[in-house]
Amino acid sequence: xxxxxxxxxxxxxxxxxxxxxxxxxxxxxxxxxxxxxxxxxxxxxxxxxxxxxxxxxxxxxxxxxxxxxxxxxxxxxxxxxxxxxxxxxxxxxxxxxxxxxxxxxxxxxxxxx
Numbered sequence: 001x002x003x004x005x006x007x008x009x010x011x012x013x014x015x016x017x018x019x020x021x022x023x024x025x026x027x028x029x030x031x032x033x034x035x036x037x038x039x040x041x042x043x044x045x046x047x048x049x050x051x052x053x054x055x056x057x058x059x060x061x062x063x064x065x066x067x068x069x070x071x072x073x074x075x076x077x078x079x080x081x082x083x084x085x086x087x088x089x090x091x092x093x094x095x096x097x098x099x100x101x102x103x104x105x106x107x108x109x110x111x112x113x
Contacts (some may be wrong), residue, residue: 088104092104
């Protein structure tokens with residue numbers, strides 16, 4: 001059996017020419033399917049756009065998560081500093097450094113009747 005390569009080559013050239021001119025689309029009656037093809041194209045575009053938006057939102061969420069972690073560390077440091085400053089011994093030490101005669105009470109306060 002001998003394969004006619006010349007005829008196969010000419011047929012494939014004709015098919016490519018037909019596709020480029022648009023005759024193949026009309027011959028195979030793809031014009032009836034045009035609304036469906038257009039609908040699938042629009043759905044594909046919407047899917048790509050939504051995937052892009054979701055990716056952007058996830059990226060923004062990860063950046064915000066890292067920022068929140070940094071701010072939580074800063075908040076813990078500030079809270080520790082404030083708690084340390086509210087101790088009586090720390091307040092007395094600060095008053096002594098500034099030369100103030102104020103001191104913590106040595107005896108409990110008297111209750112008035």
